[in-house]
Amino acid sequence: MYYKDDFYKEFRTEKELCEYLEEIDSRAEWIRVTSKKLKVAAAGEETCTEVPGISLEALEKDTLSHSRLVLILPERICYIGNSAIKSLKGRARIDGKALADVDKKTLAEILNKCLKVARGRALIRFCEGKIRAVLSGDEKDYAIISMPDMYMVTSAYIHGDYEKATFLNGYADHYSVTASWQLEDTKLTDVYKELMQNYGRKTDKDIKAVVRITTSDVGVSGANIFYSLQEPTRNVILGNALKVTHKNCKGMEDFTENIESIFDYYREVLKGVMRLCDIWIEHPANAMAGIMKQAGFGKKLLAETVEQFKATTGDEPCSAYEIYCGICESITIARQEKTNERGLLALEEKIAGCVSKRWHEYDIPGTVKY
Known part of the structure; x- marks a missing residue:
């Protein structure tokens, strides 16, 4: 079990990435609970609920090195991972740099006073032995997008729609998951050459593009699609991401629509970067x-x-x-x-x-x- 807050993993093949996502998904839980019923305590003050596959001693040791907090739910008590701190403060509707300077017992007291007047429900991500996010429980505020499904759809589309697609690498930690593919296709090169000619820059070189998909289950990122261009001597990042936010979206339906339009997106962001020539x-x-x-x-x-x-x-x-x-x-x-x-x-x-x-x-x- 990947319980440590500073855990990360790199992937060299799509198979490794998919197996990891399926493994994590099989153990993870989404829990909805009324926000007012949540309570925070400093680690060590409460006995946490047993987690299959990992000792409470190991979980507490890691938590004391990071968040030093536990979350008390109606039916269990769980250690809080670092990735959950920002969303927990958001659910309590508080923020500020000063909070980082107070001791954990005081922080827990502040959070509890704010949670008592919090509205609505919380959507809690419990994964790998700890709470990883405390998000809004209103389905209009946060749509759950299955990571295994999302990356499966991405891979199927990329390999089916481009002449050559090569998996470059993947990366995962408790905040997000990222995967990148190198694309080679005549249509990518043709658009590039056309735009270069429009700006008086002739080129006979074929180019490659890299598409990167990044998403998160803890609220730090939507399902975002980035492009970069591999020119013969340099890499050029092509503007801002094509994003599906978790808020007010239809989940996989919206993401699939974005994936199906990534070539149009490539053309538009390339145009945006090339305008800098003017x-x-x-x-x-x-x-x-x-x-x-x-x-x-x-x-x-x-x-x-x-x-x-x-x-x-x-x-x-x-x-x-x-x-x-x-x-x-x-x-x-x-x-x-x-x-x-x-x-x-x-x-x-x-x-x-x-x-x-x-x-x-x-x-x-x-x-x-x-």
């Missing part, structure tokens, strides 16, 4: 630094990315597209510095958000400031 920047290093700072990049990664861009291309005026491609290189830098998979996924989303920034606002002269 934006001319006089001070590229400053613009890159300003865009990355506004997007929330860490100072060290920002500086390394800008310096690499300057060393590679100089500081001559260029299009925002060239700068954006330079920002995409931050993924390579972060990977070299051993950033974990969840961190890389978050970084991809920051990069994608740069496409829609107001680039000219950051095109200013002067010394680059990090």
